[in-house]
Amino acid sequence: MDSKSIIMIAYYFPPEGNAAVYRPMRFLKGLVKEGWSATVICCQPYQYERYDPEILAQVPSATRIIRVKGRDPWRAFQTWRGVRIENKLATSSAEEVRQVIGGHHAPWRSRLRELVRRAEACLYRPDMSSGWIRPTTREAIGACRHDRPKVIWATIGPLSAGVVAYRTSVATEVPYVLDFRDPWGLDYYAEEVRRPNWAKKIDNRLISRMFERAQAVVFMFESVAERYMQTFPAVLQRSKIHIIPNGFEGEVESFAHATGDFCKILYAGTLSTYRYDSLLEGLVQLKRKAPERFAKLHLQFVGEGFRELSERVECLQLGDVVDIRPSVVHAEVCRLQREAHALLVLGRTSARKGHELVAGAKLFSYLQAGRPIIGIVPHDETRRILSRVGAQLIADANDSTEVVAAFEKLLDAWSKRVLEGLVPNRASCEAYSSERQIVDLIAALDGTLSSRGLTAGVSVAQRLQ
Numbered sequence: 246m247d248s249k250s251i252i253m254i255a256y257y258f259p260p261e262g263n264a265a266v267y268r269p270m271r272f273l274k275g276l277v278k279e280g281w282s283a284t285v286i287c288c289q290p291y292q293y294e295r296y297d298p299e300i301l302a303q304v305p306s307a308t309r310i311i312r313v314k315g316r317d318p319w320r321a322f323q324t325w326r327g328v329r330i331e332n333k334l335a336t337s338s339a340e341e342v343r344q345v346i347g348g349h350h351a352p353w354r355s356r357l358r359e360l361v362r363r364a365e366a367c368l369y370r371p372d373m374s375s376g377w378i379r380p381t382t383r384e385a386i387g388a389c390r391h392d393r394p395k396v397i398w399a400t401i402g403p404l405s406a407g408v409v410a411y412r413t414s415v416a417t418e419v420p421y422v423l424d425f426r427d428p429w430g431l432d433y434y435a436e437e438v439r440r441p442n443w444a445k446k447i448d449n450r451l452i453s454r455m456f457e458r459a460q461a462v463v464f465m466f467e468s469v470a471e472r473y474m475q476t477f478p479a480v481l482q483r484s485k486i487h488i489i490p491n492g493f494e495g496e497v498e499s500f501a502h503a504t505g506d507f508c509k510i511l512y513a514g515t516l517s518t519y520r521y522d523s524l525l526e527g528l529v530q531l532k533r534k535a536p537e538r539f540a541k542l543h544l545q546f547v548g549e550g551f552r553e554l555s556e557r558v559e560c561l562q563l564g565d566v567v568d569i570r571p572s573v574v575h576a577e578v579c580r581l582q583r584e585a586h587a588l589l590v591l592g593r594t595s596a597r598k599g600h601e602l603v604a605g606a607k608l609f610s611y612l613q614a615g616r617p618i619i620g621i622v623p624h625d626e627t628r629r630i631l632s633r634v635g636a637q638l639i640a641d642a643n644d645s646t647e648v649v650a651a652f653e654k655l656l657d658a659w660s661k662r663v664l665e666g667l668v669p670n671r672a673s674c675e676a677y678s679s680e681r682q683i684v685d686l687i688a689a690l691d692g693t694l695s696s697r698g699l700t701a702g703v704s705v706a707q708r709l710q
Contacts, residue, residue: 251690254399259298260297265426277307285308292327311384396690424463426491463489466626512546520591521591523648526645528542545581587667589619590631609677617638620636636669
């Protein structure tokens with residue numbers, strides 16, 4: 246056995262460029278710097294969500310990458326159909342796009358779509374990537390026998406990655422560590438909500454076996470760990486828990502006042518599961534209250550899931566200050582952050598169970614950027630982190646008047662060129678650097694007690710305060 250060899254099970258991996266790849270990439274590079282060797286087993290998808298080959302170039306050269314494609318005709322068909330629709334919309338007129346979207350939301354289509362989703366929730370378990378489990382487990386077992394690693398590390402989601410680690414460990418007796426990026430198994434995802442009780446019981450038994458056998462379990466926040474402790478009290482031992490939040494690679498950037506005649510605010514990433522109703526209401530109120538100041542704003546949205554936002558912006562006549570663009574590669578996002586005067590972060594929709602337990606990955610990129618951050622958020626992990634780092638532009642997602650006040654405070658600082666006074670505390674932001682987190686990860690991989698475990702006797706509500 247190689248005392249510094251690891252097999253990483255990461256469903257998402259470059260050249261995929263979505264938010265899920267950055268955490269395993271940071272830790273992979275950190276482990277290699279500490280002298281570890283790694284084999285990464287990842288998915289070869291039918292289509293990348295956000296293709297970014299520049300990130301692939303950052304993978305340490307000695308890393309062996311095994312890509313596994315799960316054979317799934319239904320998902321292959323859905324991918325083909327999605328590409329076909331996107332291509333059609335891209336070449337259609339505005340009126341044709343409205344007709345297509347209108348037909349997509351017709352009542353009979355919505356009912357049919359919901360029936361299909363319920364069938365998928367029953368058949369694809371523990372998640373939609375379940376077809377990837379069997380071939381990946383075969384590859385992982387072979388890699389264990391070839392590399393003789395010290396440990397298997399699985400980043401979750403999807404939950405299927407953890408199932409691969411569990412089954413591989415049973416077959417090879419190599420210990421494994423689970424790293425939960427999101428609260429899988431807690432009815433957080435729509436497919437879990439749709440699942441009938443009999444299927445949930447089966448999935449919970451599988452998760453229980455995964456927790457019971459794991460050498461260590463990593464969660465990003467204490468509130469999430471506490472919720473899992475409540476749901477799986479008999480199998481999730483407090484001594485196994487390690488708290489390693491999301492983070493960023495490198496140092497916090499120094500503030501420099503961006504140029505331009507407009508106060509530029511950037512939102513980068515997906516929007517489909519985030520709420521922006523109070524943001525738009527606040528912009529409408531600001532436009533009515535102070536039209537000249539409002540005209541100095543320039544909000545730029547870059548990423549995916551903006552179709553409904555675009556319709557609302559047009560309806561509310563906010564198009565003169567809101568610019569919506571498709572996703573770009575990570576390097577371009579970094580450039581846009583440096584050119585922005587402030588960065589915008591939103592909270593998840595309240596209808597989503599467990600929305601208060603998570604913070605979007607973009608937040609940690611923002612902490613590194615050395616820019617003022619506007620947080621329009623409920624009482625959730627995002628708000629707690631913003632408060633911890635001293636962010637001064639936090640508005641309640643349920644109060645549009647607070648949104649107006651946050652924009653007014655930003656515009657005042659921008660016009661007086663004193664934006665540096667609104668930048669979060671540098672030392673507090675540096676606590677989220679991956680260079681500081683790698684020590685805690687190695688403790689989990691070594692099977693030693695964490696210096697950042699779960700604090701006893703504190704409720705989830707208290708942790709979010």
